[in-house]
Amino acid sequence: MKKDIAIGTLFITGLWGFISGAFIISTVMFGASAMLSNIFLRERLD
8 A cells, every 4th residue: 555655656746747847857756656666566466
């Protein structure tokens, strides 16, 4: 549950950064949320 909240928070932060024009920050946040999502998904499948 905490993992889903962390991924959601990173995604929302990236979306907010994109809307406000901070494209570098939004790219980092989207990348981090995608990376964490893939790591946690792989842990569930094992």
